[in-house]
Amino acid sequence: MATNISRQALADWLDEALQPERFRDYCPNGLQVQGRDEIRRIVTGVTASQALIEAAVALDADAILVHHGWFWKNEDPCIRGIKHRRLSALMAREINLFAYHLPLDAHLEWGNNAQLARVMDWAPDIRPDGVPRRCGPDDLVWLGAPARDMTVGALAEDMARRLGRAPQVIGVPERPVRRLAWCTGAAQGMMEAALAAGADCYVSGEISEPTVHLARETGAAYLSAGHHATERYGVRALGAVIEAQFGVPCEFVDIDNPV
Structure with missing residues (x-):
């Protein structure tokens, strides 16, 4: 009632x-x-x-x-x-x-990053204390992997299906995604922190001119899935x-x- x-x-x-x-x-x-x-x-x-x-x-x-x-x-x-x-x-x-x-x-259960992982069926890395592994300022960037083996292209197609919006992809579509990192919204500036933590594919909401060069020069993939769509x-x-x-x-x- x-x-x-x-x-x-x-x-x-x-x-x-x-x-x-x-x-x-x-x-x-x-x-x-x-x-x-x-x-x-x-x-x-x-x-x-x-x-x-x-x-x-x-x-x-x-x-x-x-x-x-x-x-x-x-x-x-x-x-x-x-x-x-x-x-x-x-x-x-x-x-x-x-x-x-x-x-x-940032919230570990109801937060945008936690909920994006739920919607996308991604598997966050879990530390020994049971807390998801994160990095970057305020631990906003989450680390993990897709629930099943995927290439960059397959990940982009899955995001388009689940979020209702095709992401912009920088990277080789055929490359396997082994270590995934994500942070919703305008978090393209946290890509370096994600790469330093071992990610080879980073997902965020927005993209900027330097993000393209960072992805190309490191060989990592970057998927811009939409600020609103990810939040x-x-x-x-x-x-x-x-x-x-x-x-x-x-x-x-x-x-x-x-x-």
Whole structure:
């Protein structure tokens, strides 16, 4: 049976579960915009865009929970234009906005990297203490292998089928994938850390000009699978946990994004 949760209780539970204080992030994590005290329905999504806000209004949601929130480091702090329209739409209806960036990437069970492995049926390396093996800043890059033997080309085809979007591939399609590393979103800059940890194939969401040269000159493969496409699963998993634990309906709304 559906029930309510107070704004403060949800904020406390999220902070305890995701531990944002552990990260040096590019934005504030947690409650970004205060709305009504009692939360009866939550909408989850990747990014707090105008389209997601409108979907939350249509669903009569009291809170929005996202991976990409607002108030990013070095952005213009003035509340005008797009930022004014988004903020006005939330405040007019007293909708809370919760956002967790790096903490949601990193969570060992509900995080974007953990959930991408689940969706793709990848097998993370497990350390003797039972924790998945990771590397890079904040241990964001996961290490492992596909669940079965695959070439780079077969891995790309499998990603296209499971994620609904064909990745951009740099590398030899016929080459076997022996050591896989992955980090969702705009993590192309962590490829060197992945290679240093022994990976011969790295998967992320975005690609940049230097990434191509790094892959070519090291002989490693790089698959760019889409920022949005790789980060749809963490916030959805988190919403499912909230609904199961507190009885508050959480509906994931996928605002399509080709990037």
